[in-house]
Amino acid sequence: MEHEFDFLVIGSGIAGLTFALKAASMGTVAIVTKKDKLETSTNYAQGGIASALGPDDSFDLHIQDTLAAGDGLCKREIVELVVRSAPERIKELVEWGVEFTRRGDGPLEFDLGREGGHSRNRIVHAQDMTGQAIEKALIRAAEKHPNITIFENTFAIDLIVEYEGFRIGDILRNQRKTCWGVYALRRESSEVDVFLAKATVLCTGGAGKVYLYTSNPDVATGDGLAMAYRAGARLANLEFVQFHPTCLYHPKAKNFLISEAVRGEGGRLIDRHGRPFMHKYHPLGDLAFRDVVARAIDTEMKQSGDDCVFLDITHRGRDFLIKRFPNIYQKCLSLGIDMAKEPIPVVPAAHYMCGGIQTDSFGRTSIERAYAIGECACTGLHGANRLASNSLLEAVVFAHQAYLDIAANAESLKKVKFPDVKSLDNPFRTALEANQSEMVFIAHNWDVIRKIMWNYVGIVRRDKRLELAQNHIAQIRREIEEHMPNIPLNTDALELRNLSLVAQLIVSCALKRKESRGLHYNLDHPKKDDEKWQKDTIIVRDNESE
Structure with missing residues (x-):
C-alpha cells in the first residue's frame, strides 16, 4: 500500500510529537511508530527539562555548565540557541497540557531541581515522572488534531532515497541525495508499505539496547542511525555513549x-x-x-x-x-x-547516545528533505558528554527549528511532486515465506552483540578490546547478511540488522579517537588531545569518512 502525506515523522517521542503538532498547521502529518505510541524513551525519562528560570540563575550559567560537560566538543552557537530558547519551549509544553510541579502560580514558577553538573537548581520536572507527563499530554493533543494520523506497530525499514551521482571504482560518490519517505513493515498485514512525504523527520531515539545493561526501553535499537547510514547520511561522535551512573x-x-x-x-x-x-x-x-x-x-x-x-x-x-x-x-x-x-x-547502565545523525541548526541532515531531531541526532549541543536534562530540551527546541525551516519553504513545498517509487530501488519483498527455524539465529546474535559491546566497548576502553569487538561484530554482520534471506521479514530480524550495524559504527568511531575525552575513556590514550582531536568524528557509508 502507498500512503502520501505532506510530512512524515518516524517516532512518537517528545521530538516527533512536538514537530508533528507544529507541522500540522501546514499540512497532513503521518507519525509512524514501531510499537505502541507510548513506548518511547521520553515516556521513561524521570528527571526533567533544564532551563535557567531561578532568581539566582542565568542563560550564561546554563551555557557554561553545558560547555563544561561537553568537554570541548560542544558547538557554542548551538548551546546558546538551545539554552536561550528554553523558557519559550517550556511555556509551549504547558499550553499543550503538560503539568509540571510548581512552586507558585506564575506562568514559569516551577519547582526547580538540581542534577549533576548544574551549578544552579534549574530542572523543571513533574515529580519523578516528567517524561510520562509530557508524552501523555502531547499524545492527547496529537490524537485530537485532524491533520495528524498515527500508525502504530509500523516498523520503518529504510529511507526511500533518490540518488544523483557517479561512481569511482566501487565507491558511490553522490552529488545529491533526496529523501522521499520510508518503506515500513506493517505488523498486522506483514507487508511492506510505502510512506511518501515532502519532508521526513527521523525521531527514532537512541540505541541503548546495543549494550547488555541499559536504562532504555526495548525499542531503542538504533533504527534511525542505521537507516540514515545506509542512505548515505553523515553520522558523528558515536563513540560518546553516556552511561547513567x-x-x-x-x-x-x-x-x-x-x-x-x-x-x-x-x-x-x-x-x-x-x-x-x-x-x-x-x-x-x-x-x-x-x-x-x-x-x-x-x-x-x-x-x-x-x-x-x-x-x-x-x-x-x-x-x-x-x-x-x-x-x-x-x-x-x-x-x-x-x-x-x-x-x-x-x-x-548505557543511557544516552551523545552522537548521532549530524544536523545543522535546523535539524537538516546531509540528505535533502530529511531531518533528524531528538536522541538520534548529533546537533552539537552535547559534545563529548550530555549535561543532565538537556536532552528533552534539545528535542523540543530542534522540533521548533525544523518547523521554522519547513515553514520558511512552505510555498515551494506545495509544488513538490513525488517521484515514481517504482523507478527507485525497492529491496524489500512482501512475500514472507521462509524457514521459521532460522529465528534462533536472531536471539543468539542479539545476546552476543550486547555482551561484546558491554565487555569491550563499555565505560573504560582499550585499543585491543576495541579491535576484538570490531572483528567479532564484523563476523556477525557477515552472518546476518548471509542468513537474512532465510529469515521471515519481521521486526526482530530488522532490529538485529540495525543493532549490529550501530554496534559496528560505535566501535569504528571509538577506534578513530586516539584520546580520552568526555564519555570516551581509553586507557591506552588517557589524556585529552585538543590539538588533534577537538573535532567531530565523522563516519559515512562507502568509505566517505573523516
Missing part, C-alpha cells in the same frame, strides 16, 4: 533508572561498608558530571569485586521521598527496598 540493581528490575535528581536532593553514593567515595574523584563529589560518576562507580566495583554500589538518601525522610520521588519510592518498595530506611543498590 545509577540504574537500579535488582534481579526483578529491568531497565529501571534511579534519577540523578536523587543525588541532586542530597543522595550520596557509598560502598557496601557505608563509606562515601565520590570525593576521591571530583570536587563536585556526588554531583559531578555523569561520565566522571560512572567511571568512579566502575572503578570502585572493580577494586572491591562487588556487583554494585549504593545510593543513600535516608536522611531526607519518608515524607519528603514519597512527595518528591513517588515513582522511584514505590518501585523500590515493591522490590523490598525501603529507600527511607536503607540505601538503594545501583550500577551504571
